[in-house]
Amino acid sequence: MEPNVSDALTVLGRTPAVLRALLHGLPAEWSDRQEGEGTFGPPDVLGHLIHGERTDWVPRIRLILESGDRRPFVPFDRRGFGPVDRTPVETLLDEFERLRSANLAFVRGLSLSPSQLALEGRHPELGRVTLGQLLATWVVHDLNHVAQVLRVMSARYGAAVGPWRRFLGILNR
């Protein structure tokens, strides 16, 4: 049940364009929102994705290739991205795109084999995980956060849709 590396890289390569299409130049009222205390609004999502490109996905891939499960992953601080409030969304989009592109070039250059995808690392909380699982998680993590951005945007019209609300699952999750 290993992911196809080429497919995974294809999907990962699209996320910056998807988020740009959704968020670039959008009035701030659409992005200055969250789903509740401690949750991410769109700028937080971008900060979190940028932080993941810097400290999470590729460092963990390298660690598995270099040390297997002998050394656990460094725990990832999902809020470790610092304040993003005063950074324009465009700047965050550019930075995410740049880092993602470089990381995918690095991973593509590894030409990961099926036996490498089966190599195990050690997650500080989840225990043993494979490189293939890490790669699949990177993909789904992206899609999960794009869905979060869509929920936050939808909530802006949560009341404005009136009685249609009950047909719109995204407002009721």
Next chain:
Amino acid sequence: MEPNVSDALTVLGRTPAVLRALLHGLPAEWSDRQEGEGTFGPPDVLGHLIHGERTDWVPRIRLILESGDRRPFVPFDRRGFGPVDRTPVETLLDEFERLRSANLAFVRGLSLSPSQLALEGRHPELGRVTLGQLLATWVVHDLNHVAQVLRVMSARYGAAVGPWRRFLGILNR
């Protein structure tokens, strides 16, 4: 609680690019999926959105402006788009983009006033709804279906993520 028309049109105008960034040229295994019997996969979503551009949103806007709530909306058949299996995703993306663009140009040309947004129409199931609610629903309906595409794509790696699954809400909805 009326939506801002300019903002609504801005968000509506982006959906074709968002779906294109997600789906263009993606291997068929990513789009030939659904969430269960009778649910939409990505090509169905595109077919449904195209059908809505043709028969739902703008015809209902026109009906409210012309007849108010004297005549109910024509019921919308959410499966009325016919088979999409043998249509390339690119063709569906192009068609959706073309229709959406024309519809937004039409609505922009109406220069809808606040009093027009408060006009009422009659939904066959929900009863009285306003033009503003219809416009807000159009927006959230888009975001809802993009989120559906993301869920279907994520499910492809539902097993491949291994123990990470419990951190990935999109796999557990």
